[in-house]
Amino acid sequence: MPVSPAYRPDPKFPALGPEFADAVAAARFPKTLLRYRNDRAAATVGLETLTDAEWLxxxxxxxPLPDNIDPPLSQRYHGHQFRVYNPELGDGRGFLFAQLREAGSGRLLDLGTKGSGQTPWSRSGDGRLTLKGGVREVLATAMLEALGVPTSRSFSLVETGEELVRGDEPSPTRSAVLVRLSHSHVRFGTFQRHAFFERADRIQALVDHVVAEYYPELSDAPDRAAALMAAVTGRAARLTARWMAAGFVxxxxxxxxxxxxxxxxxxxxxxxxPRSxxxxxxxxxxxxxxxAFGRQPEAVFWNLQQLAGCLTFVTGQDPLVEALNGFAAAYRSxxxxAMLMRLGLKSRGDEADVALVQAAFKALAAGGERLRWEPFFFDWFCGRAPDGPRADLYAGEDFADFRAAVAGFEAERPERLQHPYFRRAEPQELLYDEIEAIWAPIAGADDWAPFQAKLAAIETAREAWGLS
Known part of the structure; x- marks a missing residue:
C-alpha cells in the first residue's frame, strides 16, 4: 500500500477498553462507486497516494489501514435529543475506523464512518446512509471549512448500490457510505453514558484520555476535570460564534x-x-x-451544563460552575x-469592535428581503465600497450606522481583494434550493457535473477568503 511518509497511525481510543466501544464489521455492499475523495485532506494524513482501487x-x-484499528469500533454513548434523555444511543450506523497524526501539527485525528452498516446500537435502523445525505454532508463541510468554521472534513463518499426506504424523502433512494476526518469523536454523550451508570472510574479514565490526546497543556492541572470543562467551554463558544457569523443552522x-x-x-x-x-x-x-438560528448559543450552553453534570462525579461543583460561567464572555469575544474575520477587518479594540458588530447585525436585519446573508459579507469584505447590485440599498438610512462604523476600520490582508473571486457580482452560497438543484441531476441522470462544479467553486472561495 503506497502510503506517504506523512502516514502516522496512532490508534489511541481502543486502549480505553470494551466499556467505551464495540468491535464491529462493515456491511458488505453490492457496489463501491467512488463519488468523492478529498485529496487535500488525505495529504494531511499521508493517504493522498492511494490509487482509486486502494481507496475503495x-x-x-x-x-484496515496499516497498523491501525482492527476491527473497527462502534462507540458507546448516551445523549439528550431535543432535551429528552435517551440511553439507547451509540454509533448506530458508523464506527471509528482509524486514528492518525496530522502532518505538521501532530494532532490526533479520527477517520469515522456514516452509513457503514448495522451495529449493536442500530436499534431498528438499517445502518445505512442515503446518497443524498452524503452529498449534502460533503457540500456542508466544504462550505463551512471555507467560511472558517471548525468542522469535520468529508474525506470520502462511496455509493454502495442499495435501495433504501426513508419516510422523509422519495423512496427507494440510493445508498452511500461516508468517511469523515475529525479531530475527535468523543462526544458530550460519551461522558453521559458513564454518568448514567454512576461509574466515576470510567469518567475519570475518559477525562485522562481527552486531556492526554487533545488538551496536553492541561496535563499538570491540579483539577483536570475542571480545567477540561473550562477548555471545552471555550472551544464550544468559538464554534458557536463561527456558526453565527456564517449564518449556519x-x-x-x-x-x-x-x-x-x-x-x-x-x-x-x-x-x-437565506436572510437574517x-x-x-x-x-x-x-x-x-x-x-433555531438565534437559539444556538442557548442550546450549546445547555449541552455544556449536561457535560458539567457528568464531571461532578470526579470533581466539585464550584469549579465546574465557574467554568460554565465563562461561556457568555467567551462567546461574545x-x-x-468571527464577525471581524468575515468582514476582513482588523480589530480596533473592544468598544469599537463591539459597536461594529452590533451595527452589522442591525444592518443585516434591516436589509429585509433584499439582503441575503452571504452577500452582505461579500460586498463589504475588507471594507471595500460596495458598487454591485445592492449599492443603493447600502446607501439608505438603515445602513448609516454600519457605514459610519466600518469607515473607521482597516482591512486585514487587503491583498485578498485582488483574487478574481472578488470581481464577481455574487458570492458563493449554499442555500437549500441550490442543494436540491445539485441533487436533481444526480438522481435523474447520474450527472455529477453540477456537484463537482460547486465543490470547485467553493474551493475557489476558500482560497479567496483565506479563512481556513
Missing amino acids: AHFGRFE HGVLNTDNMNVTGESFDYGPYRFL DPNFTAAYFDHAGLY ELTG
Missing part, C-alpha cells in the same frame, strides 16, 4: 452531536440562512424552534472576532 478497498470495503444540537474538541460534525437537516432571521429552523421536526 479501505473506504468502501473497510479493509446545525439543526440537531443534541448532546451526542457535540464533541470535546469543538468541531461541528454530523450534518443532517442543516441550513444556511433568528427564528429560522433547519429541521422540519423542530416544531418548537428549540434549535469569539462572536466579535
Whole structure:
C-alpha cells in the first residue's frame, strides 16, 4: 500500500477498553462507486497516494489501514435529543475506523464512518446512509471549512448500490457510505453514558484520555476535570460564534452531536440562512424552534451544563460552575472576532469592535428581503465600497450606522481583494434550493457535473477568503 511518509497511525481510543466501544464489521455492499475523495485532506494524513482501487478497498470495503484499528469500533454513548434523555444511543450506523497524526501539527485525528452498516446500537435502523445525505454532508463541510468554521472534513463518499426506504424523502433512494476526518469523536454523550451508570472510574479514565490526546497543556492541572470543562467551554463558544457569523443552522444540537474538541460534525437537516432571521429552523421536526438560528448559543450552553453534570462525579461543583460561567464572555469575544474575520477587518479594540458588530447585525436585519446573508459579507469584505447590485440599498438610512462604523476600520490582508473571486457580482452560497438543484441531476441522470462544479467553486472561495 503506497502510503506517504506523512502516514502516522496512532490508534489511541481502543486502549480505553470494551466499556467505551464495540468491535464491529462493515456491511458488505453490492457496489463501491467512488463519488468523492478529498485529496487535500488525505495529504494531511499521508493517504493522498492511494490509487482509486486502494481507496475503495479501505473506504468502501473497510479493509484496515496499516497498523491501525482492527476491527473497527462502534462507540458507546448516551445523549439528550431535543432535551429528552435517551440511553439507547451509540454509533448506530458508523464506527471509528482509524486514528492518525496530522502532518505538521501532530494532532490526533479520527477517520469515522456514516452509513457503514448495522451495529449493536442500530436499534431498528438499517445502518445505512442515503446518497443524498452524503452529498449534502460533503457540500456542508466544504462550505463551512471555507467560511472558517471548525468542522469535520468529508474525506470520502462511496455509493454502495442499495435501495433504501426513508419516510422523509422519495423512496427507494440510493445508498452511500461516508468517511469523515475529525479531530475527535468523543462526544458530550460519551461522558453521559458513564454518568448514567454512576461509574466515576470510567469518567475519570475518559477525562485522562481527552486531556492526554487533545488538551496536553492541561496535563499538570491540579483539577483536570475542571480545567477540561473550562477548555471545552471555550472551544464550544468559538464554534458557536463561527456558526453565527456564517449564518449556519446545525439543526440537531443534541448532546451526542457535540464533541470535546469543538468541531461541528454530523450534518443532517442543516441550513444556511437565506436572510437574517433568528427564528429560522433547519429541521422540519423542530416544531418548537428549540434549535433555531438565534437559539444556538442557548442550546450549546445547555449541552455544556449536561457535560458539567457528568464531571461532578470526579470533581466539585464550584469549579465546574465557574467554568460554565465563562461561556457568555467567551462567546461574545469569539462572536466579535468571527464577525471581524468575515468582514476582513482588523480589530480596533473592544468598544469599537463591539459597536461594529452590533451595527452589522442591525444592518443585516434591516436589509429585509433584499439582503441575503452571504452577500452582505461579500460586498463589504475588507471594507471595500460596495458598487454591485445592492449599492443603493447600502446607501439608505438603515445602513448609516454600519457605514459610519466600518469607515473607521482597516482591512486585514487587503491583498485578498485582488483574487478574481472578488470581481464577481455574487458570492458563493449554499442555500437549500441550490442543494436540491445539485441533487436533481444526480438522481435523474447520474450527472455529477453540477456537484463537482460547486465543490470547485467553493474551493475557489476558500482560497479567496483565506479563512481556513
